[in-house]
Amino acid sequence: MNVENVKSQMRKGMLEYCIMLLLHREAAYASDIITKLKEAHLIVVEGTLYPLLTRLKNDELLSYEWVESTQGPPRKYYRLTEKGETFLNELQKAWQELNDTVSHLQGYQPDLTTEKLTEE
Amino acid sequence: MKKTLDINLSGRMFHVDEDAYQLLYDYLYNLRHAFERQEGGNEIMDDLENRLAELLLERISDRQEVVSRTIVQETIARLGQPEEIAGTTDAEPREEEASASEEPSAENKEAETDKEKEEEQHDEMPPHNHTEFTGRKRLFRDPDNRMLGGVLGGLAVYMNWDPTLLRLLLLIILVAGYGTVIPVYLVCWLVIPKAETAADRLSMQGRPITMENIGKMVTEGMDKAESYLHSDRPRTALQRFADAFVAVAGFLLKVLLVIIAIICSPMLLVAAVVCLVLIVALFAVLFGGTAALASLPGDFWTHIQVPGDMGWGLAFCIALIVGIGLLLICLISGVCTLAFKWKGLSPRSLKVMLAIGLVSLLLSGIFYTVSALTPEVNYLFP
Numbered sequence: 001m002n003v004e005n006v007k008s009q010m011r012k013g014m015l016e017y018c019i020m021l022l023l024h025r026e027a028a029y030a031s032d033i034i035t036k037l038k039e040a041h042l043i044v045v046e047g048t049l050y051p052l053l054t055r056l057k058n059d060e061l062l063s064y065e066w067v068e069s070t071q072g073p074p075r076k077y078y079r080l081t082e083k084g085e086t087f088l089n090e091l092q093k094a095w096q097e098l099n100d101t102v103s104h105l106q107g108y109q110p111d112l113t114t115e116k117l118t119e120e
Numbered sequence: 121m122k123k124t125l126d127i128n129l130s131g132r133m134f135h136v137d138e139d140a141y142q143l144l145y146d147y148l149y150n151l152r153h154a155f156e157r158q159e160g161g162n163e164i165m166d167d168l169e170n171r172l173a174e175l176l177l178e179r180i181s182d183r184q185e186v187v188s189r190t191i192v193q194e195t196i197a198r199l200g201q202p203e204e205i206a207g208t209t210d211a212e213p214r215e216e217e218a219s220a221s222e223e224p225s226a227e228n229k230e231a232e233t234d235k236e237k238e239e240e241q242h243d244e245m246p247p248h249n250h251t252e253f254t255g256r257k258r259l260f261r262d263p264d265n266r267m268l269g270g271v272l273g274g275l276a277v278y279m280n281w282d283p284t285l286l287r288l289l290l291l292i293i294l295v296a297g298y299g300t301v302i303p304v305y306l307v308c309w310l311v312i313p314k315a316e317t318a319a320d321r322l323s324m325q326g327r328p329i330t331m332e333n334i335g336k337m338v339t340e341g342m343d344k345a346e347s348y349l350h351s352d353r354p355r356t357a358l359q360r361f362a363d364a365f366v367a368v369a370g371f372l373l374k375v376l377l378v379i380i381a382i383i384c385s386p387m388l389l390v391a392a393v394v395c396l397v398l399i400v401a402l403f404a405v406l407f408g409g410t411a412a413l414a415s416l417p418g419d420f421w422t423h424i425q426v427p428g429d430m431g432w433g434l435a436f437c438i439a440l441i442v443g444i445g446l447l448l449i450c451l452i453s454g455v456c457t458l459a460f461k462w463k464g465l466s467p468r469s470l471k472v473m474l475a476i477g478l479v480s481l482l483l484s485g486i487f488y489t490v491s492a493l494t495p496e497v498n499y500l501f502p
Contacts, residue, residue, distance in 0.1 A: 030167065031174065045200025046175075050167040054160040072177070073131040076167070 011042050015052060017095060018042055020080060020088045023062065027079035053078065061087050124186050130166070130173040133183075140189040147196055148172075153316050154202035159466070172199060203319050257326035260315035268370055269309035277324055306377050395448055398441045439484035446477030 018040070022033055030053060037043045056062040061084035066074040080088065123138045136144065151168060155161035175195045176187055199205075257278055265273035265283055272290060276283035293301055315324045450473055 030171065045204050046171060046198055047168055047200035047205035050164050050171070051155070051158070051205065054164050054167070058160055072174075073170075075170075 008044075014095075015042060015048075016056065017088075017091045019049075019052060019056065020061065020084060020091065023078055023080045024085070024088055027077055029067075029075050029077060031075075033078070056084070060084075129176070130170040132173045132177065134173075134176060134180075134187050135184070136187045136192075137189060140187050140192045143189055143192050143196075144172075147192075150202045150317050151205070154206040158206070159468075168199065168205075175199060202317060258323045259312055260320055260324040261309070261312050262324065263314055263316065264321075268366065268373070269305075270314065271305060271308045271312060274312060274315065274324065303380075306373065306380075309373075310377060395441065395444045398437060398444070436484050436487035439480045439487055443477045443480030443484055446473045446480065450474055450477070 015037075018037065019033060022028060022036055030049060033053075034043070034046050034049055037049065038046075043049060053062065057064065057078075060081055062078050063081050064076040064078045067077040068074050124135050125138060125141045127134050127136050127141065127144070129144075148169065152165055155164050158164065172195065175198060176191065179191045179195060180187060259278045260274045261270035262273035262277055263270050265277075267273075267287065272286045273283050275281075276286045290301060290305075313320070315321045450470055453470065
């Protein structure tokens, strides 16, 4: 059991959710998403994002359009599709539940259990 | 003084040092290999190349600056190694395998000391970049050290032998009249995977798959024969002839191998013959009526009697041909993927074809039953 491994597993699990959250607020370039995810320490290497974006796009949760840029060739501008919005809503609920469970467990007092057991 | 090359990366031009170019080339080659078989792999590659160009642009102060190897190395560290990037989409079973505990052997000890040395060199690396794998050797074909398929080169690395010695040994065995080594070699060629990614090469040599080692391996690739073949360095006519000869001989051997595989596997052969015969039968019935069948040679028809109604019989034929044909295509695609570098059909279309093929076979069974139930005389096959 390695702390770093578990931590990276946790991050991996919520990466899609975070990408969709970012795009829910505003459409963005891949480079913007990278900057934000890096700030949040959600990804270590930048390349990780691209297979995820392509997969989300293939599942029709995201769409993109080519937007001309001032420097260099046009770039992909990603946004959430309608299907993506409903998908995100589902994830929001799941996250809320998970969050509740975790905060419940965090506030859990071990001596309470023994009390309960003795009461019964 | 250094030679530079002009490259076009995702529509932008860069001046690149020769050694930096080689590193970029190897990196992109490994990336492409990692994503080749994935759905949307080409798109991912385009995105990654595009990002690579963006990152390189950020690193150089003006368009005239030459991209050095250090810049490329830093950019690769930022974008990530193929194993890091592709690893997020599917869990690598190999890693679990590699992490299984091993009894310490001489090679492992060697690998350990190797690793320690590298760790000393890379002390500035953040600790989470270390992946703790014990080096376990796996048998690969070595593309960097090959005469034909790299089987012996890989075996030599695996057994810590000298490849030339091994080759001579095989030649002696061959000359001594043991021709059986040829099919054995061919089967090895087909079965043993080629070490293509940096991680493959590391596990071939029994070195632990750490980020440092992978990085080193990509960099080391520069001095290897494979890179030499791709480089623009002039080669003598003799060398080029030898290259072409090896390529052609290798290709012919593989074609031969596939043919042998088809002949040897009775199921495949029977399926091919049945399919061919059924197609002939279908056309005979379509254009010549039932009478044409009688004129076809062989007593094959007595084996696949279709009783009853002509229409149902024909439907049975068509369904059978479609079914067997599709299954055959799937099989051939599988064999080709194994034997050649051809990508083959995508997993999705394979699945669809397999499903349609099976349904057709089922339908042909139903048609056969129906035609048997119809109280008419058997005039499809007189």
